[in-house]
Amino acid sequence: MVEYAWLAPLLPLVGYVFLLALGRRAPEGLVAGISVILTFLSFLVSLAVFTALGSHPDATGAYTFRWLTLGTHSIDVGFQVTHLNALMLLVVSAVSTLVFLFSVGYMHKDERFSVFYQYLNLFVFSMMALVISPNLFQLYIFWEMVGLCSYLLIGFWYFKPEAALAAKKSFIVTRLGDVGLFIGIILLFLSSGSFDYSTVFQAATSGHLGLPWISSAHLTTLAAILVFTGAVGKSAQFPLHIWLPDAMEGPTPVSALIHAATMVAAGVYLVARTYPLFEASGVALTVVAWIGGITALLGALIALTQRDIKRVIAYSTISQLGYMMMGLGVGAYAYGMFHLFTHAFFKALLFLAAGSVIHAVDTQDLFEMGGLGKKMRITQWTFLFGALALAGVFPWAGFWSKDSIINATLQSGHIVLFWFAEIAAFCTAFYIFRVYFLTFHGKPKDEAKYAHAHEGSWVMTVPLIILAIMAFIAGFFNTGLNNYGLEKYLMADSPTGLIGHVYPDNVALMIASVALALLGILVAALMYWKPVISAEKLAQSLGGIYRLSFRKFYLDEIYYRLIVWTGKLIASIVDFFDRYILDAIVWLLGRAGYMGGVGLKYTQTGQVQTYSVIALFGLMILVAIAMFHVGGVF
Numbered sequence: 248m249v250e251y252a253w254l255a256p257l258l259p260l261v262g263y264v265f266l267l268a269l270g271r272r273a274p275e276g277l278v279a280g281i282s283v284i285l286t287f288l289s290f291l292v293s294l295a296v297f298t299a300l301g302s303h304p305d306a307t308g309a310y311t312f313r314w315l316t317l318g319t320h321s322i323d324v325g326f327q328v329t330h331l332n333a334l335m336l337l338v339v340s341a342v343s344t345l346v347f348l349f350s351v352g353y354m355h356k357d358e359r360f361s362v363f364y365q366y367l368n369l370f371v372f373s374m375m376a377l378v379i380s381p382n383l384f385q386l387y388i389f390w391e392m393v394g395l396c397s398y399l400l401i402g403f404w405y406f407k408p409e410a411a412l413a414a415k416k417s418f419i420v421t422r423l424g425d426v427g428l429f430i431g432i433i434l435l436f437l438s439s440g441s442f443d444y445s446t447v448f449q450a451a452t453s454g455h456l457g458l459p460w461i462s463s464a465h466l467t468t469l470a471a472i473l474v475f476t477g478a479v480g481k482s483a484q485f486p487l488h489i490w491l492p493d494a495m496e497g498p499t500p501v502s503a504l505i506h507a508a509t510m511v512a513a514g515v516y517l518v519a520r521t522y523p524l525f526e527a528s529g530v531a532l533t534v535v536a537w538i539g540g541i542t543a544l545l546g547a548l549i550a551l552t553q554r555d556i557k558r559v560i561a562y563s564t565i566s567q568l569g570y571m572m573m574g575l576g577v578g579a580y581a582y583g584m585f586h587l588f589t590h591a592f593f594k595a596l597l598f599l600a601a602g603s604v605i606h607a608v609d610t611q612d613l614f615e616m617g618g619l620g621k622k623m624r625i626t627q628w629t630f631l632f633g634a635l636a637l638a639g640v641f642p643w644a645g646f647w648s649k650d651s652i653i654n655a656t657l658q659s660g661h662i663v664l665f666w667f668a669e670i671a672a673f674c675t676a677f678y679i680f681r682v683y684f685l686t687f688h689g690k691p692k693d694e695a696k697y698a699h700a701h702e703g704s705w706v707m708t709v710p711l712i713i714l715a716i717m718a719f720i721a722g723f724f725n726t727g728l729n730n731y732g733l734e735k736y737l738m739a740d741s742p743t744g745l746i747g748h749v750y751p752d753n754v755a756l757m758i759a760s761v762a763l764a765l766l767g768i769l770v771a772a773l774m775y776w777k778p779v780i781s782a783e784k785l786a787q788s789l790g791g792i793y794r795l796s797f798r799k800f801y802l803d804e805i806y807y808r809l810i811v812w813t814g815k816l817i818a819s820i821v822d823f824f825d826r827y828i829l830d831a832i833v834w835l836l837g838r839a840g841y842m843g844g845v846g847l848k849y850t851q852t853g854q855v856q857t858y859s860v861i862a863l864f865g866l867m868i869l870v871a872i873a874m875f876h877v878g879g880v881f
Contacts, residue, residue: 248295248296248298248299249296249299249300249307249308249328250308250310251292251295251296252292252293252296252326252328252333252336252379253310253326253379254289254292255289255292255293255296255336255340255375255379256289256371256372256375256376256379257372258285258286258288258289258292259285259286259289259343259368259369259371259372259375260368260369260372261285262281262282262285262286262364262368263365263368263369263372265281266278266281266282266361266364266365266368267365269361270361271359271361271362272361273361275351275355275356275360275361278360278361278364279347279350279351279364282347282364282367282368283344283347283348283351285368286340286343286344286347286368286371287344289340289343289344289371289375290337290340290341290343290344292340293333293336293337293339293340293341294337294340296328296333296336296337297333297334297336297337300328300330300333300736300739301736301739307327307328307329307330307740308327308328309325309326309327309328309381310325310326310327310381311323311324311325311326311327311381311382312324312325319440320440320441322382322384322442323381323382323443324381324382324384324385325381325385326379326380326381327379327380327381327444328379329740330736330737330739330740331516331519331520331584331737331740332378332379332516332520334584334588334733334736334737335378335512335516336375336378336379338508338512338587338588338591339371339374339375339378339508339509339512340371340375341508341591342503342504342507342508342591342592342595343367343371343504343508343509345595345599345710345713345714346367346500346503346504346507346595346599346710347364347367348706348709348710349500349503349599349602349706349707349710349711350363350364350367350498350500351706351707352606352703352704352706352707353498353499353500353602353606353703353707354498354500359403362403363400363403363498366396366399366400366403367400367500367501367504369392369396370393370396370397370400370504370509371504371509373389373392373393373395373396374389374393374508374509374510374512374513376389376392377389377390377392377393377513377516378516381443381444382441382442382443382444383432383435383436383442383444383447384432384436384442385442386517386520387428387429387432390425390428390477390481390513390517391425393481393509393510393513394418394421394422394425394481394510397417397418397421397494397505397509397510398414398415398417398418399414400497400498400501400504400505401413401414401417401494401496401497401501401505402414402415402496402497403497403498403501404496404497404498407496409493409496410496410497412493412496413490413493413494413495413496413497414496414497416489416490416493417490417491417493417494420480420487420489420490421480421481421487421490422480423476423480423487424476424477424478424479424480424481424487425477425480425481426476427472427473427474427475427476427477427479427480428473428474428476428477428478428480428517429477430473431469431470431471431472431473431474431476431477432474434458434466434469434470434473435447435456435470435524437458438450438456438457438458438463438466438470439451439455439456444520444521447524448521448523448524451463451467451470451523451524451527452523452526452527456470464528467524467527467528467531468528468530468531470524471521471524471525471527471528471531472530472531472534474517474518474521474524475518475525475531475534475535475538477514477517478513478514478515478517478518478572479514479538480514481510481511481513481514481517482511482512482513482514482515482568482571482572483511483514483542483564483565483568484514484538484539484542484565484568484569484572485538485541485542485545485569486802488542488545488546488565489802489803489806491506491511491561491564491565492558492561492562492565492799494561495555495557495558495561495611499557499598499599499601499602499605499606500599500602502557502560502561502598502602503594503595503598503599503602504595506560506561506564506594506595506598507590507591507592507594507595507598508591508595511564511568512587512591514568515568515571515572515575515583515584515587516587518535518572518575519575519580519583519584522575522580522746522747523746525575526746526747532575532576532577532578533576534576535572535573535575535576536572536573536575536576536577536656536661536664537576537664538569538572538576539568539569539570539571539572539573539574539575539576540569540573540576540656540661540663540664540667540668541569541667542565542566542568542569542572543566543567543569543570543573543667543668543671544566544569544667544668544670544671545565545566545569545800546562546563546564546565546566546567546568546569546671547562547563547566547670547671547674547675547678548671548674548796548800549562549796549799549800550562550563550566550674550675550678551674551677551678551681551796552786552793552796552797553797554612554613554614555611555612555613556601556604556605556611556612556613556616556682556686557598557601557605557611558611559613559678559679559681559682560594560597560598560601560679560682563594563597563637563675563678563679564594566671566674566675567586567590567594567637567649569671570583570586570649570652570668570671571583571584571586571587571590571652573652573656573664573667573668574586574651574652574655574656575747577652577655577656577659577661577664578655578659578747578748579651579652579655579656579659579747579748579749579750580737580746580747580748581725581733581734581737581738581746581747581749582648582651582652582655582734583652584737585647585648585651585724585725585733585734586648586649586651586652588648588721588724588733589636589644589645589647589648589718589721589722590645590648592636592644592714592717592718592721593632593633593636593637593643593644593645593714593717593718593721594633594637595714596629596630596632596633596636596711596714596715596717596718597630597633597634597637597679599707599710599711599714600626600629600630600633600711601630602707603623603626603702603703603707603708603711604616604619604623604626604630604686606703606707607619607622607623607626607699607700607701607702607703608693608696608697608699608700609696609699610693610696613681613682613685613686614685614692615692615693615696616685616686616691616692616693616696617685617686617688617689617690617691617692617697618687618688618689618690618691618697619686619687619691619697619700620687620688622697622700622701622702623687623700623701623702624702625702625708625711625712626702626703626708626711627687628715629711629712629714629715630683630686630687631683632715632718632719633714633715633718634679634680634682634683635718636718636719636722637675637679638675638676638679638680638764638767638768639672639675639676639760639761639764640676640761640764640765640768641757641761642719642722642723643718643719643722644717644718644719644720644721644722645718645722646722646757646760646761646764647722647723647725647726648722648725649672649760650756650757650760651725651750652668653665653668653669653672653756653760654750654752654753654756654757655748655750656668657753657756658750658753659748659750669760669763672760672763672764672767673763673764673766673767674767675764675767676763676764676765676766676767676768676771677767677768677770677771678771680767680768680771680772680775681771681774681775683771684771684772684775684776685775688775688776689775689776727752734749
């Protein structure tokens with residue numbers, strides 16, 4: 248079955264081409280039916296591939312053919328199946344199927360309904376093709392296609408200025424990281440002579456990467472950090488995280504897809520897929536760990552004060568991606584991917600539940616909601632499951648995966664990062680239950696919106712229920728109850744049976760983590776459910792600290808001053824030079840030619856005697872020049 252893995256990305260591509268042929272005015276039922284069925288079939292193929300691999304290293308394989316030959320080098324294309332990308336295929340296809348189904352209700356009667364599903368299908372195809380790419384060259388092609396699709400989907404409602412600006416911002420910011428990735432890939436090709444993963448990894452681990460101007464060790468570190476910059480952009484890590492909250496301007500199903508299984512997961516997957524390269528450089532792993540830890544804490548601190556329900560969850564994504572990167576950076580390869588696996592389900596759940604709320608009350612402001620639990624029971628309970636998973640409450644999925652990373656961080660000796668992770672865990676529990684209490688409990692803040700609130704149709708509630716179940720049980724895929732099955736599954740990609748490090752469970756730390764999460768929930772309840780602490784007075788007393796979080800640490804303003812304003816200044820200088828100097832020179836030359844032509848026009852009289860006088864006058868000038876400057880004509 249492994250050799251048929253190419254069918255997984257092919258099916259969404261078929262859906263895209265078919266919908267493109269049908270045109271924009273195709274019936275909604277036909278458009279949605281084709282998309283959901285083909286994506287579900289892709290999920291079945293992915294599940295069959297995942298199951299067929301089992302825990303056997305020999306079951307993996309590459310299926311490629313020669314595409315280009317450039318001198319002594321050749322470029323192959325095709326697909327490769329490993330335990331890592333089999334897991335990714337399963338996650339992407341499963342979440343995508345549920346998002347496709349949810350979108351039927353959410354995007355109902357949108358005038359570009361068919362176009363929306365075209366973009367979704369192309370997005371899923373690009374992500375799956377990226378995942379099974381057999382080399383860095385092919386990965387980069389689909390890496391850019393994922394970026395293109397995210398641009399199209401974030402700016403789907405292009406008539407809204409905010410959506411158009413958010414799409415441009417996401418595209419430009421992620422390009423910054425992509426330039427680093429491109430340079431890193433080129434360096435690896437020049438030093439190893441191949442884009443193939445195994446060839447590059449073997450050269451890096453054996454110390455045979457080398458160029459005349461740099462040693463193998465330094466080149467390995469440089470290339471790994473450059474590759475990581477691509478992941479920093481795609482997975483919204485500090486300092487290139489600023490695009491992700493603005494991406495909320497796209498339709499909510501897009502947010503769920505981007506944040507749970509596709510674009511942001513691509514960066515984490517890239518680091519995991521090239522992990523042998525990072526293992527060959529301790530410096531590169533340290534950079535990954537610290538960027539991840541800073542991002543986890545920063546995202547959690549900003550989410551504490553945001554009013555937009557989707558932005559809170561967006562900053563939550565940034566924070567959780569930081570946990571994944573931190574896990575990979577401290578050597579906990581399996582735990583980082585385990586958290587990606589569980590996070591995909593409970594984050595898709597939280598976004599789709601938020602979408603159900605927005606669909607019902609037509610607002611994203613938390614302070615215009617309240618009391619919706621009475622009218623939207625399914626949404627309330629499923630959101631609660633997602634919140635408990637995100638907060639890391641036992642036995643929901645997030646508890647198992649996030650606690651594994653925190654435990655690995657502590658046992659690997661990264662004490663500062665451990666405290667970053669613990670503070671972020673407390674903040675996470677607080678802010679997600681702040682959202683829960685403000686949305687579903689208390690009195691309605693806007694009676695008119697509350698009066699029109701209603702639960703969505705079955706196409707919206709069924710995905711919520713399935714994701715809620717997964718948010719509860721997904722963590723058990725890698726516990727002592729199943730003999731740490733997912734961990735062993737991922738480790739099967741290594742001939743030695745070990746990628747990174749594994750750490751024994753720390754029961755005391757587990758209890759402390761749950762207690763910390765419960766404390767965060769308690770504080771949120773005392774502020775927003777059964778008010779004992781006044782949130783407004785607390786915000787006023789915190790003053791600048793509160794504003795720092797609410798204004799997102801002024802990072803957007805800093806970027807504007809350092810990059811946007813500087814770019815505009817340079818552009819204005821170039822414009823001035825082009826408009827008033829270069830254009831002026833061109834104008835003067837043109838004017839001089841014109842005036843010369845006009846002057847010559849009046850010398851053409853048609854009279855021979857006039858021409859003779861002019862010729863004589865010219866001859867006299869030449870004689871004069873010769874006499875005074877050359878020394879005479881004789």
